[in-house]
Amino acid sequence: MTATSASRLRPFDEIPSVGTLTMLRQILGGKGGRIDMLGPLDRHYRELGPLVRQPAGPFRMVNLFGPDACQTVLMDRDGIFSAERPWTQIMGRIFPNGLLLKDGDEHRKHRRIMHQAFRRPVLRTYVERMTPMIERGIAEWGGMGDFLAFDAVKELTLDMAASIFLGVDLGPETRRLNRAFEDMVAASMSRIRLPIPGLEFQAGLKGRETLSAFLCELIPARREGDGSDMFSELCRAEDEDGSRLDDQAIIDHMIFLMMAAHDTSTSTLTSMIYELARHPEWQERVREEALGLGKAVLDFEDVEEREALTWVMRETLRRYPPLPVIPRVTTDDFEWCGYEIPSGSMVVVSPIHTHHMAEWWTAPWTFDPERFSPGRDESKRHTFMWIPFGGGPHHCLGFKFAEAQIKGIMHQLVLRYRWRVDPGYRMPLQQAPISKPMDGLPVALEPIR
Ligand code: HEM
Numbered sequence: 495m496t497a498t499s500a501s502r503l504r505p506f507d508e509i510p511s512v513g514t515l516t517m518l519r520q521i522l523g524g525k526g527g528r529i530d531m532l533g534p535l536d537r538h539y540r541e542l543g544p545l546v547r548q549p550a551g552p553f554r555m556v557n558l559f560g561p562d563a564c565q566t567v568l569m570d571r572d573g574i575f576s577a578e579r580p581w582t583q584i585m586g587r588i589f590p591n592g593l594l595l596k597d598g599d600e601h602r603k604h605r606r607i608m609h610q611a612f613r614r615p616v617l618r619t620y621v622e623r624m625t626p627m628i629e630r631g632i633a634e635w636g637g638m639g640d641f642l643a644f645d646a647v648k649e650l651t652l653d654m655a656a657s658i659f660l661g662v663d664l665g666p667e668t669r670r671l672n673r674a675f676e677d678m679v680a681a682s683m684s685r686i687r688l689p690i691p692g693l694e695f696q697a698g699l700k701g702r703e704t705l706s707a708f709l710c711e712l713i714p715a716r717r718e719g720d721g722s723d724m725f726s727e728l729c730r731a732e733d734e735d736g737s738r739l740d741d742q743a744i745i746d747h748m749i750f751l752m753m754a755a756h757d758t759s760t761s762t763l764t765s766m767i768y769e770l771a772r773h774p775e776w777q778e779r780v781r782e783e784a785l786g787l788g789k790a791v792l793d794f795e796d797v798e799e800r801e802a803l804t805w806v807m808r809e810t811l812r813r814y815p816p817l818p819v820i821p822r823v824t825t826d827d828f829e830w831c832g833y834e835i836p837s838g839s840m841v842v843v844s845p846i847h848t849h850h851m852a853e854w855w856t857a858p859w860t861f862d863p864e865r866f867s868p869g870r871d872e873s874k875r876h877t878f879m880w881i882p883f884g885g886g887p888h889h890c891l892g893f894k895f896a897e898a899q900i901k902g903i904m905h906q907l908v909l910r911y912r913w914r915v916d917p918g919y920r921m922p923l924q925q926a927p928i929s930k931p932m933d934g935l936p937v938a939l940e941p942i943r
Pocket of ligand 1: 593605754756882884885890895896
């Protein structure tokens with residue numbers, strides 16, 4: 495930043511602000527004490543403008559609103575928005591060295607190698623592996639008494655992760671690994687981050703040891719073998735120069751991948767089940783489309799062809815992005831809307847807020863999948879107005895995998911069951927750290943065949 499431009503800028507402390515206590519009260523003020531991000535963000539934007547400072551002890555923190563801000567921060571053309579710094583602070587003890595916890599050349603190098611495990615032919619083999627698991631998994635749902643959609647989806651996606659990510663067959667080993675993994679996820683969200691026996695955090699550290707030891711022992715065989723699971727793909731992956739990941743990098747990336755994949759897909763599927771229960775006309779439309787395809791299961795080639803299902807998925811991700819906000823830390827001074835944002839500030843952009851801006855979306859609080867139909871596609875008004883998978887260098891590496899998994903499950907679900915919720919029911923959603931229903935989402939499930 496030049497001296498002349500700096501002199502015209504207003505200092506950080508003059509950015510309109512909301513007090514930390516007010517913010518916390520608003521965020522935790524959702525019904526039943528659940529975390530609500532959208533309400534406060536929307537209010538701050540409307541009352542205070544496109545950037546809002548949030549005093550947070552010694553830290554400088556600012557929310558930037560709107561698709562332009564999302565684009566500038568996420569695209570990071572000048573290399574001044576670190577993902578490593580905030581994400582390491584948030585999850586570095588339990589998920590160290592994951593791809594999102596890297597910046598610059600190091601990030602590019604690892605991403606290039608990891609991309610090998612997400613190429614189209616490889617994704618096809620994952621889909622082939624997941625199809626019978628979905629069939630088996632949802633067949634059992636019919637027999638459950640009080641059906642909680644979130645719990646059922648979570649169990650299914652965990653079992654799928656063991657098979658598709660790790661190449662482990664269902665059995666006692668899966669249960670042990672799933673347990674270890676769940677302990678890690680709980681620990682990463684735990685408020686008390688001390689390794690004290692009996693506390694969540696300590697269980698998470700132990701979970702990490704269990705999973706690391708399991709992966710470490712298998713790496714030599716997976717490097718030599720021809721397995722079609724993600725772990726095997728990563729063990730064999732190399733970039734155009736022939737560089738490979740070392741053993742520790744494989745372990746760290748695998749553990750991070752499982753975390754990045756699991757709660758996000760579970761959250762999206764649960765929100766879709768909810769919206770399709772509240773909008774039976776859309777449930778029927780997705781079912782009609784599935785019947786029209788004439789296949790009980792979705793092949794890889796069909797994933798992108800399912801029009802109504804695609805719109806429903808996109809609209810659900812608009813209304814309920816699993817990651818409601820995305821943090822960065824500036825590594826250089828930066829200016830936005832006439833204000834100076836010094837190096838070392840935490841800058842937060844919000845998919846959830848951007849997805850509900852009346853300036854960009856028609857009736858943004860209404861569930862309307864048609865808004866994504868080709869003639870009308872509202873998301874085309876700005877490249878960064880629909881960003882559930884982020885954007886720029888850290889754009890979600892697994893978005894195609896997520897799409898295939900979510901659609902594969904929904905395709906089979908609509909063919910096998912009809913479901914509904916009580917007309918007055920509203921899902922009590924906790925929007926952070928990952929969007930999920932606090933009551934597990936009880937739905938009435940009726941088998942079709
Ligand atoms: C609906 C499901 C998913 C959603 C909404 C989602 C969302 C996101 C978002 C918003 C980011 C960017 C975060 C940031 O910029 O700070 C991200 C990054 C990432 N996601 Fe996903 N994700 C999903 C599923 C998956 C799956 C299934 C995988 C792996 C199989 C995955 C792997 C990753 C990885 C590795 C990154 C880091 C990329 C990088 O730093 O280069 N995600 N995801």
